[in-house]
Amino acid sequence: MQIAGIDLTDIHETALWNLYTRAKESQRPEGVLQDSQCIRLFEAIDYDYEGRFGKKQNGLHAEKSRIFDTVVKAWLTEHPHGTVVELGAGLETQFQRIDNGTVSWVSVDLDELIEIREKFLPPIDRQHYIAADVCDLSWMDEVGSGPTLITAQGVLMFLHEEQVRHLIVAIIDRFTGAELVFDTISPVMSRKSMSGYYLTANCRLPIMPWGITRNDIAPTLRQWHTNISSVEVQSFGAVHGPLKVLKPLAFSIPALRDIAPVVAHVKTATTAPR
Numbered sequence: 001m002q003i004a005g006i007d008l009t010d011i012h013e014t015a016l017w018n019l020y021t022r023a024k025e026s027q028r029p030e031g032v033l034q035d036s037q038c039i040r041l042f043e044a045i046d047y048d049y050e051g052r053f054g055k056k057q058n059g060l061h062a063e064k065s066r067i068f069d070t071v072v073k074a075w076l077t078e079h080p081h082g083t084v085v086e087l088g089a090g091l092e093t094q095f096q097r098i099d100n101g102t103v104s105w106v107s108v109d110l111d112e113l114i115e116i117r118e119k120f121l122p123p124i125d126r127q128h129y130i131a132a133d134v135c136d137l138s139w140m141d142e143v144g145s146g147p148t149l150i151t152a153q154g155v156l157m158f159l160h161e162e163q164v165r166h167l168i169v170a171i172i173d174r175f176t177g178a179e180l181v182f183d184t185i186s187p188v189m190s191r192k193s194m195s196g197y198y199l200t201a202n203c204r205l206p207i208m209p210w211g212i213t214r215n216d217i218a219p220t221l222r223q224w225h226t227n228i229s230s231v232e233v234q235s236f237g238a239v240h241g242p243l244k245v246l247k248p249l250a251f252s253i254p255a256l257r258d259i260a261p262v263v264a265h266v267k268t269a270t271t272a273p274r
Helices: 010-026 036-044 049-053 060-078 094-098 111-120 137-142 161-174 187-195 214-224 242-252
Strands: 083-087 104-109 127-131 148-152 179-184 198-200 228-235 262-268
Touching (some): 010 060, 060 083, 060 094, 060 148, 060 262, 104 111, 127 137, 137 161, 161 179, 214 262
Parallel strands (some): 104 127, 148 179
16 A cells, blocks of 8 residues: 555554554544543554455554553653653654653654655654664664653564563663563464454454563563562553443453453663662
8 A cells, every 4th residue: 555655564554554443533532541642643644444454443542542642641740851752653642642742752663654754744853763674773873861761552463572571671771761562463363364363354353462561561571680669560442332231241250351352551670780
């Protein structure tokens, strides 16, 4: 599919899926996410959203973005002049939603998506775009010192576990006292993607090699690195349709709760362990 002379396929196309679902939710008067810039971007890009991703959307991505917003807003109240690094920025408009007027914001993504961001979401003085693979740790050299929060929305599941471990360990080693927010999928969803999971008849989801259960997140992270002070996890799910009705029951049953996606908020110690 051609957009502004760029062919978005596979993982790149998920940025449009996320944009579409957030925009549809923002258009609802009672939506869990209100984002006028997301709607503007959605309407500016000529794309067959419904044909690729389906007409009915359950608000899952918007709910995830809302949770991320809550964590980042709370962090900004404590560090109003801090730096937020947005890994795998895609076409997310979080900066436009929660900018406090003083934060420094760094968005990292591949060339194709940074080019689209620059066209439709040109950065202002406190924003910096970096065209790089998140696993290419050279992006770290362009992040200044001081309080740092690093987010990764819809990113880590597309990596292999060893890549995830390497990235998280490098972040903790490099940014002492930083906080990290990311989302995960379950091993069940990971296996589905590996065997071929179709969102619609026209759209097969990309392979997502890394899945982890809710209860395994904290112990796995602490096994990877000793400089972690706390790990908070929150399951999330649909906010519309039949899955919303079933969500309370599903979250009350451990085996079903483990299938739901999770947002993890990791805090690291302000001094490295001796």
